[in-house]
Amino acid sequence: MTAMTSMPKHVEPNYSLITFLLFWCALIVVSSVYVTTPLIGVFVKEFQVTQTTAAWTGSIFSLFYAVGFLVLGPLADRYGRKQMIVFGLGVLSLVTFAIGFVNHLIWLIILRALQGFISAAFAPAALAYVFDVFPKRKLVTTIGFTSFGFLTAGIFGQVVAGFIDQTFDWHFVFILFGGLYLVSLLAVAKILPTTKSENTPISMAYHIKQVKKIFAQKNFRLCYVITIMLLLTFIGMYTALGDYLKNAPFYLRDKEILYVRTAGLAGMILSPFTGFLAKKLGLLVVLRVGLAVSVGGLVMLGVDTNLPVIICMSVVYVAGISLTFPAIMTLIGEWSGNIRAIAASIYTFILFIGASLGPIVTSGLMQTGSFFITFVVLAILLSGGLVASFFIRS
Incomplete structure (x- = not known):
C-alpha cells in the first residue's frame, strides 16, 4: 500500500472577520475626532475658560490629524500596512490613556494634538491593506464597511462621550477609548495577515x-x-x-x-x-x-x-x-x-x-x-x- 503525502493547502484568510475588524478600528479611531464635541461645555466649567478656548481640544486634533496623514501615511508603503496599523494603535492607546489622567487644559490640548497626529496612521494603511489582502470581488464591499465605520464614528463618538460624561466623568471617556485601542491592537496583531512592505524610499524627494x-x-x-x-x-x-x-x-x-x-x-x-x-x-x-x-x-x-x-x-x-x-x-x-x-x-x-x-x-x-x-x-x-x-x- 503506497503512502500518500497530502500537499499543504492554501488557507484562505477569514475575510469576514478581517472586514469586521477594519470596520471596528475605523469606528473607534475616527471617534476620537468627535469625542470632545459634547464635552466643550464641561471643559468651559472645569477649566474656567471661554467656549472658543475649550474648542481647541477639538480643533487641534483635526489640524494634527490632517498633518499626520501626510507624514505617517506614506510610511505604510515602506514598512507595511499591518505594521503601521499596529504601531498607530499602540501609541494611540498610550496617549489616550494619558489624557484620562490630565487635569490641566494645556496638557489636554497638547495630548489631543499628539492623539490626532498618531490617529492618522490608520486610515491610509487600512485602505492600502484592503487592496493587498482582498480579492477584487470583495474590494468594494470591504471598503464600504470600512467607510461605514468612518461615517458612523461621527455619531458614535459623540453619543458615547456624552453618555459616559453624564454617567461617570469626562476623564473616563479617554480611559475607555484607551482600553478599546489596546484590545483592538491585540486583535489586529493576532488576526490580520501580514503583507509584505514595498520597501520604498522615505526621502522627501521621493515623496514629492x-x-x-x-x-x-x-x-x-x-x-x-x-x-x-x-x-x-x-x-x-x-x-x-x-x-x-x-x-x-x-x-x-x-x-x-x-x-x-x-x-x-x-x-x-x-x-x-x-x-x-x-x-x-x-x-x-x-x-x-x-x-x-x-x-x-x-x-x-x-x-x-x-x-x-x-x-x-x-x-x-x-x-x-x-x-x-x-x-x-x-x-x-x-x-x-x-x-x-x-x-x-x-x-x-x-x-x-x-x-x-x-x-x-x-x-x-x-x-x-x-x-x-x-x-x-x-x-x-x-x-x-x-x-x-x-x-x-x-
Missing part, C-alpha cells in the same frame, strides 16, 4: 516625485475635487441643521437635535452595499448617483420647513454620501498601484481639510440669515463634485 505623479493624472485631480466637497458639505449640513432646528419654528433642545442626527445612521447603512451596486452598475455610476442623491437631499433641506420631511431629507443626503465614499476610495486605490498609501494619504488629508472648512463656510453662509441660501449653496458646492465626476474616465 510620487505626489507630482499622482496630480499629473486627471482622474486623481477630479477625485480630489470631489473629496474636498464630501466632509465640507457633511459637516456643514449638520452644523446648519443644528442651528436651524434650535430656532423658529422648531425650537428643538440639544437632546432632540441629537436624535435627528442619529436618524442619519439609517442612510449610512447603504455604505456596505456599495459593492453589490458597483457590480450591477459600475463604480462611476454609483459615484454619480450618490452625489446626485446628496445634492437633491441638500436642496430639499432648504426648501421644506416640515420637520419629518427635513429628517427624511437629511437621511437621503447621508445615504448619497454613504455611496460616494466607498466608490471614490475604491477608484483611488485601484489607480494608485504600489504608491497606494501615498494616494490614500492625500485623499484623507484633502478630506479633512474639507471637514475643517465645513463649519467656517457654513457659519459665513448662516450670517445671511437664510437657511435656504445656506443649504442651496452647500448643494451647489457638492454639484461641482457631481460635474467633475462626469469627466472621470475608467
Whole structure:
C-alpha cells in the first residue's frame, strides 16, 4: 500500500472577520475626532475658560490629524500596512490613556494634538491593506464597511462621550477609548495577515516625485475635487441643521437635535452595499448617483420647513454620501498601484481639510440669515463634485 503525502493547502484568510475588524478600528479611531464635541461645555466649567478656548481640544486634533496623514501615511508603503496599523494603535492607546489622567487644559490640548497626529496612521494603511489582502470581488464591499465605520464614528463618538460624561466623568471617556485601542491592537496583531512592505524610499524627494505623479493624472485631480466637497458639505449640513432646528419654528433642545442626527445612521447603512451596486452598475455610476442623491437631499433641506420631511431629507443626503465614499476610495486605490498609501494619504488629508472648512463656510453662509441660501449653496458646492465626476474616465 503506497503512502500518500497530502500537499499543504492554501488557507484562505477569514475575510469576514478581517472586514469586521477594519470596520471596528475605523469606528473607534475616527471617534476620537468627535469625542470632545459634547464635552466643550464641561471643559468651559472645569477649566474656567471661554467656549472658543475649550474648542481647541477639538480643533487641534483635526489640524494634527490632517498633518499626520501626510507624514505617517506614506510610511505604510515602506514598512507595511499591518505594521503601521499596529504601531498607530499602540501609541494611540498610550496617549489616550494619558489624557484620562490630565487635569490641566494645556496638557489636554497638547495630548489631543499628539492623539490626532498618531490617529492618522490608520486610515491610509487600512485602505492600502484592503487592496493587498482582498480579492477584487470583495474590494468594494470591504471598503464600504470600512467607510461605514468612518461615517458612523461621527455619531458614535459623540453619543458615547456624552453618555459616559453624564454617567461617570469626562476623564473616563479617554480611559475607555484607551482600553478599546489596546484590545483592538491585540486583535489586529493576532488576526490580520501580514503583507509584505514595498520597501520604498522615505526621502522627501521621493515623496514629492510620487505626489507630482499622482496630480499629473486627471482622474486623481477630479477625485480630489470631489473629496474636498464630501466632509465640507457633511459637516456643514449638520452644523446648519443644528442651528436651524434650535430656532423658529422648531425650537428643538440639544437632546432632540441629537436624535435627528442619529436618524442619519439609517442612510449610512447603504455604505456596505456599495459593492453589490458597483457590480450591477459600475463604480462611476454609483459615484454619480450618490452625489446626485446628496445634492437633491441638500436642496430639499432648504426648501421644506416640515420637520419629518427635513429628517427624511437629511437621511437621503447621508445615504448619497454613504455611496460616494466607498466608490471614490475604491477608484483611488485601484489607480494608485504600489504608491497606494501615498494616494490614500492625500485623499484623507484633502478630506479633512474639507471637514475643517465645513463649519467656517457654513457659519459665513448662516450670517445671511437664510437657511435656504445656506443649504442651496452647500448643494451647489457638492454639484461641482457631481460635474467633475462626469469627466472621470475608467
